[in-house]
Amino acid sequence: MTEAPQPKPGILEIAPYVGGKSSIAGVAEPMKLSSNENALGAGEKAREAYAAAIRNIHVYPDGRANKLRAAVAEKHGLEPERLIFGNGSDEVFALLNQTYLTAGDNIVCGQYGFLAYRISALGCEAQVKLAPEPGYKAEVDALLAQVDERTRIVYVSNPSNPTGSYNTGEEIRRLHEGLPANVILVIDEAYAEFVTETDWETAFPLARDASNIVVTRTFSKIHGLGGLRIGFGYAPLAICEAIDRIRLPFNVSVAGLDTAVAALADEAHQTASRDLVLQWRPRLTQAIRGFGFEVLPSVGNFVLVLFPETGRTASAANDYLNAKGIIVRQVGGYGLPQGLRITIGTEDQNRAVIDALSEFAAS
Ligand SMILES: Cc1ncc(COP(=O)(O)O)c(C=O)c1O
Incomplete structure (x- = not known):
């Protein structure tokens, strides 16, 4: 050969x-000013936690991220067992794609949707269907029109990168209502903390009672920890359990876990x-x-x-x-x-x- x-x-x-x-x-x-990082850097408490983590870098991290899991659950009022931690929220998207897409399936996202969703979907031999965004904003009807029998996941970033637009709580509910129950709706809220518009809503409450919604957040923006790579998803338990079959056991580092806990507490x-x-x-x-x-x-x-x-x-x-x-x-x-x-x-x-x-x- x-x-x-x-x-x-x-x-x-x-x-x-x-x-x-x-x-x-x-x-x-x-x-x-090219990667939407935090202009103030990481906070003092996070820096101290990172420095202190040096004592433990010979030890494998807690693969269940229990301390961070408890801290995130407490902060956002979520069930701890419904959280998935990743090496950045990018890894959560990749894990979802790997778990749910086979060759010939597709994901749907907006025309200007974040590239990370698409790259790992293509890596699963899936197709990417883009819904037009004539107003530089994800449109519910245009997204629904792209959904077919091979669609497994619809991705919306809310707020959206790179356009900076957002979808109202009402729009997100309508999108969810229009999707078949076997299609996962991922709502990527990486920039949630910077929104002041009163008709924007976090999708955590909507996700709580749904069997097909995943909401993701990151420590890379408001917490200034882009270099440490920590993000998470809030998902139905069945999705968490499926993802846990393929997630690498130690996907978030010791320093990442300790620093994220400190950052979360630094209001x-x-x-x-x-x-x-x-x-x-x-x-x-x-x-x-x-x-x-x-x-x-x-x-x-x-x-x-x-x-x-x-x-x-x-x-x-x-x-x-x-x-x-x-x-x-x-x-x-x-x-x-x-x-x-x-x-x-x-x-x-x-x-x-x-x-x-x-x-x-x-x-
Ligand atoms: C819309 C959106 N989602 C997710 C991320 C990535 O976050 P992470 O650093 O957690 O992988 C970014 C980063 O730029 C982003 O713009």
Whole structure:
């Protein structure tokens, strides 16, 4: 046999995920506003817990994440046995896909839906059906129209990345009501803590009584622990038990577990992180609109700016920002080549973005 090993069908057709850029040649400390991280970093309590975890890094982590499980259950009023922990919520999506998708099945998500759902679904030889988002927002009827007899999972991020839009509690209920009982509805609430709109609702209460809803959250945003990789899902017990058959036994690290428990208890850091975003999101939006660029309304810790297709394009703006030492996210991979996604930063970072885009607009 001389043939080289071949990946499964479809693997090499998957476009590799391109993460937020983190360096600019010749710039020692660029402002990284490309991955919707927490501009304040991790809180003091989380840092202390991380430092203290050094005493235990020779020991395997608790595979059931019991301390974190109890802390999350208490914080959100959830049944502890209905939680699934992952190496980031990304792993929870991958576990759901691996557990429920076989070749020829499909997942449904919005046209601009988060890429992580799609990549692991394609890795399961499943198809991805995209529902149009003409208003840069997931539409209930468009999602339902994509569902067929091979659909196993519908993914909605609420709030949505990269558009920053959201679906109301009413819309999420209608979506759930329209789905067959054998289709799982995943509601990804990675940016929940940054929403102030009163018609947005967490789907935890809806999920409590449903047999086919999974709600996910992450420690990467409000808690500032993106580098530690911790997320969780709240799911019906039957889904948790199925996933536990294939979950790697030690998928969240000792340091990750201890740090997440400390972060969850640090309300002051969560409040400061939220306040920073709530203070600067409208200012950044208004300032950039004032320069003549379209900024989509956002309920997350980022804004999506849409640039003209000729002249002052997204690509030209990206180059201009890079030259000023600012890294933002190009979102061509989402089918939005005219967009740049900018994470809300610290006051200095936001002012630097405003100044740079003002100069760019006038250039
Ligand atoms: C919509 C959405 N869901 C989930 C995540 C990933 O979270 P985690 O770091 O927990 O894998 C992100 C991260 O950017 C996101 O934008």
